């Protein structure tokens with residue numbers, strides 16, 4: 526995987542950009558572009574929702590390099606600043622915005638900066654902190670927060686049998702079993718969810734208490750979510766996945782973006798400042814290629830559009846979640862964050878189907894059309910919306926209110942769910 530990754534990442538950056546007549550199957554740049562953004566990115570997300578974080582534990586070249594460096598590195602203790610739980614969310618927002626500003630999906634050089642920079646940072650962190658651990662993956666990787674959320678709905682996980690663990694307690698004088706090296710630092714004995722587990726399988730069978738098992742995809746969100754959900758996850762689900770990421774995937778086809786850009790241009794001209802309308806920056810700051818250039822006005826409009834999408838998602842989701850928490854017996858932060866977990870299916874489906882646009886567009890450019898793909902994507906997001914609604918109803922049931930109150934909570938939280946489904950359906954079909 527490391528070899529494939531390096532070839533696909535560095536190779537295209539060393540050859541000329543493709544011409545309009547080049548295809549995925551006869552041009553290395555187009556092929557790498559399709560492999561990274563048309564296949565890898567959307568389908569790794571899908572696989573995480575289906576079988577957990579197998580990608581992270583078995584296939585990810587970045588994680589493997591980080592652990593390899595950690596085996597040979599300084600092995601220092603992990604400092605407190607590095608354990609700040611907001612890093613994955615902040616890193617995801619930054620890479621999403623930077624990727625859009627530099628057109629990472631279209632050009633190989635910004636892909637080298639984003640992916641290559643992340644890989645170098647993973648190696649550096651591995652070489653400095655932890656011994657044979659994946660400190661980068663656990664605390665800093667920009668996609669670990671999103672993968673952690675998606676793994677919660679995976680029907681496959683490593684199940685820990687508490688009583689069996691205790692029964693296997695070694696008797697005094699006997700040799701204890703060799704400890705498992707859980708590279709992403711999951712507290713195996715008390716593990717109750719799949720969010721942090723990389724599915725590497727190293728602990729499988731340990732003390733006869735851990736095994737790969739099926740479960741209901743609702744189980745972790747409904748039964749465990751109340752204890753593990755936190756503010757960063759709520760922010761990631763609502764403001765980032767349902768807001769900023771949606772904006773980042775939709776801006777290029779949005780009439781609102783064009784209006785916003787025109788409005789900024791008018792403000793500049795009214796203020797007697799015309800240079801931002803034509804000024805550009807180097808490619809590694811703002812898209813700048815022959816025949817494809819973003820001006821400062823384009824960049825500013827893009828930033829405002831993405832931030833506005835995040836704000837709109839907050840305005841839609843947070844009051845609805847608050848109302849739901851209150852209806853369950855008075856305001857409670859725990860209930861608020863627990864209810865937010867119910868939005869994971871609809872947020873994840875929007876992200877996956879939105880990213881499929883990259884796959885669909887690249888194939889369309891080469892004359893390959895997938896029939897009914899837009900209808901199928903709309904249907905998928907709609908189905909995920911119903912799933913989210915069912916989760917809201919189930920979570921409400923755990924706090925024991927009447928059926929009437931549960932329906933009230935579902936009605937309140939249906940607002941952001943319907944809004945998300947509507948925004949995506951409009952994007953796919955409109």
Ligand code: SF4
Pocket residue numbers: 582683705706707708709710711713716721722723724725726727728729
């Ligand atoms: S060692 Fe076990 S708990 Fe840790 S990542 Fe691997 S499978 Fe998950």
